[in-house]
Amino acid sequence: MTASTSPSARPASGVGRVLVVVYAILALAATGRSFYQIVSKFDEAPVAYSLSALAAVVYIVATVALVVPGETWRRVAIATIGFELVGVVVVGVLSLAAPELFGHASVWSYFGMGYLFIPLVLPILGLLWLTRRGRRARTADARAVASEDVRSA
Amino acid sequence: MIEWLTVAQVAVAIVAGLLCLVVGLAGRRPSDLTLGATALVELLLLVQLVVSIVSPAAGNTPTGDALEFGLYLGSAILLPVGAGFWALVDRSKWATVILGVANLAIAVMVYRMHEIWFVQGG
Structure with a gap:
């Protein structure tokens, strides 16, 4: 079995494609916003706006x-x-505990409230999807190995 | 920015978004209907672009930051192009769902643009 046909090597399929697009939109939104924040008002909240840029990356x-x-x-x-x-959890807590440092609008402050809490929900969905995809790929690889064993026997 | 046009635009984007989501989850591939709805959303964004370039000359200036407004508008204009291109390449039901996600994201972005233009104090 070559790497290109291995299920674990297949790019996002099915509902995973929607996940990719939501991530792409969030990346675009976070990048645009942090670009604006850094260009026009970085002095107001350097900590929050640096985090914004980090989140975007x-x-x-x-x-x-x-x-x-x-797999890599x-x-x-x-x-x-x-x-x-x-x-999103740490900055969410900090934005409530130390609003003077983290209260400024960023994709993660207040648990992503400014983005309809999508930054909080999305990583959970993403991790669930990735572990499922990993498990399915491993089962399929194991099955392929087993069938090759049968053939060589 | 013209208030009634913006409200209509948010409404159209929400309707188009929900339509694509429902039709997509029901298993339909991208169709003239869903791509057309997305094209309409894009057309309204281009109208918005022209309006937002022309209106400061008519004394209708944004209360918020013009750069922030422009970034939102620019990103919003790119979304239907990206999602539409995806729909033409990947002809599965998920491409229709993706059109819906893009349209709903545009609704949120136009709402934010409305806030930047009308609600912010300098």
């Missing part, structure tokens, strides 16, 4: 990782999406 990497096939990129996707989940 992570969303872009996550989007790419969801699209590109292969699947791991990159898990890492970036996990980072987002931690980010």
